[in-house]
Amino acid sequence: xxxxxxxxxxxxxxxxxxxxxxxxxxxxxxxxxxxxxxxxxxxxxxxxxxxxxxxxxxxxxxxxxxxxxxxxxxxxxxxxxxxxxxxxxxxxxxxxxxxxxxxxxxxxxxxxxxxxxxxxxxxxxxxxxxxxxxxxxxxxxxxxxxxxxxxxxxxxxxxxxxxxxxxxxxxxxxxxxxxxxxxxxxxxx
Amino acid sequence: xxxxxxxxxxxxxxxxxxxxxxxxxxxxxxxxxxxxxxxxxxxxxxxxxxxxxxxxxxxxxxxxxxxxxxxxxxxxxxxxxxxxxxxxxxxxxxxxxxxxxxxxxxxxxxxxxxxxxxxxxxxxxxxxxxxxxxxxxxxxxxxxxxxxxxxxxxxxxxxxxxxxxxxxxxxxxxxxxxxxxxxxxxxxx
Numbered sequence: 019x020x021x022x023x024x025x026x027x028x029x030x031x032x033x034x035x036x037x038x039x040x041x042x043x044x045x046x047x048x049x050x051x052x053x054x055x056x057x058x059x060x061x062x063x064x065x066x067x068x069x070x071x072x073x074x075x076x077x078x079x080x081x082x083x084x085x086x087x088x089x090x091x092x093x094x095x096x097x098x099x100x101x102x103x104x105x106x107x108x109x110x111x112x113x114x115x116x117x118x119x120x121x122x123x124x125x126x127x128x129x130x131x132x133x134x135x136x137x138x139x140x141x142x143x144x145x146x147x148x149x150x151x152x153x154x155x156x157x158x159x160x161x162x163x164x165x166x167x168x169x170x171x172x173x174x175x176x177x178x179x180x181x182x183x184x185x186x187x188x189x190x191x192x193x194x195x196x197x198x199x200x201x202x203x204x205x206x207x
Numbered sequence: 208x209x210x211x212x213x214x215x216x217x218x219x220x221x222x223x224x225x226x227x228x229x230x231x232x233x234x235x236x237x238x239x240x241x242x243x244x245x246x247x248x249x250x251x252x253x254x255x256x257x258x259x260x261x262x263x264x265x266x267x268x269x270x271x272x273x274x275x276x277x278x279x280x281x282x283x284x285x286x287x288x289x290x291x292x293x294x295x296x297x298x299x300x301x302x303x304x305x306x307x308x309x310x311x312x313x314x315x316x317x318x319x320x321x322x323x324x325x326x327x328x329x330x331x332x333x334x335x336x337x338x339x340x341x342x343x344x345x346x347x348x349x350x351x352x353x354x355x356x357x358x359x360x361x362x363x364x365x366x367x368x369x370x371x372x373x374x375x376x377x378x379x380x381x382x383x384x385x386x387x388x389x390x391x392x393x394x395x396x
Contacts, residue, residue, distance in 0.1 A: 050274075
């Protein structure tokens with residue numbers, strides 16, 4: 019997606035050799051119209067797959083997942099992090115390690131909203147080491163739903179998460195693939 | 208907003224006398240088309256106010272804020288919680304107490320995205336004790352931006368947060384006002 023790559027080049031900030039911040043339109047400030055475009059592009063890549071649910075993880079995935087859900091005409095579930103006292107029902111849960119925060123958190127999805135009758139598209143803003151995506155796949159497996167694949171906005175290819183999951187046969191579509199970040203420069207794969 | 212009240216009555220689950228769960232369309236599973244309607248209704252209540260930014264807080268506020276931002280044609284900022292190691296720039300920060308989680312967390316907004324030239328509409332899914340909303344108001348004040356008001360999906364009037372902030376002169380529009388929850392029943396104000 020050319021417009022996305024251009025905006026990553028223009029507005030993205032590289033910190034060290036692995037952190038990319040795109041806070042101006044995706045992860046802190048969001049541009050609703052641009053997010054809708056991203057959602058339509060993700061939806062287009064999975065047309066004809068009879069998707070019934072979009073699944074993402076709070077928080078940065080929500081806007082993009084909503085846009086994909088709108089384009090596909092299906093409901094969106096966002097997995098929650100941690101354990102709030104208001105969570106008392108049957109749920110699927112999986113641990114996820116955050117390299118950013120350097121800690122494990124649990125993510126969970128209520129069993130009510132994801133069942134074996136669903137065909138699920140996972141949507142997320144970033145794919146790096148694949149921790150969050152792996153946990154979402156785990157949750158889909160627990161539910162017995164059919165996993166169609168994952169639609170990702172930005173994949174940091176050099177962190178290897180996408181490779182591992184594709185080798186297991188998973189379909190992953192990333193709108194921007196970054197092969198390397200060095201000395202503040204972003205190279206697309 | 209009649210459709211919203213009906214869905215709260217039909218799908219909402221009351222836990223104890225203060226917790227309301229609307230996970231089927233707002234807080235865990237979201238219905239994109241219905242969220243767009245909610246966003247348009249919120250935007251309509253503040254038409255003509257020359258809003259330049261919508262401000263919310265992660266995570267449940269994001270979908271509704273994006274819908275309001277779409278309807279108003281402006282960018283959306285979501286305040287982040289905690290302190291990630293990727294946060295290194297100038298920011299506004301405010302503490303917020305979560306009654307659900309029984310702990311304080313900091314929320315923060317990068318100074319880059321909110322300035323004294325902005326006119327801000329705060330949008331959130333719930334207003335209860337007013338902790339989150341108060342912290343967002345604090346952040347708008349730090350930025351020097353003009354605060355237009357707040358658009359809320361569900362206000363739990365009996366928890367008093369809205370009253371305190373309205374007495375300070377703030378304009379708050381809530382699409383559903385709940386005056387009491389008792390024995391599993393929801394009463395609108």
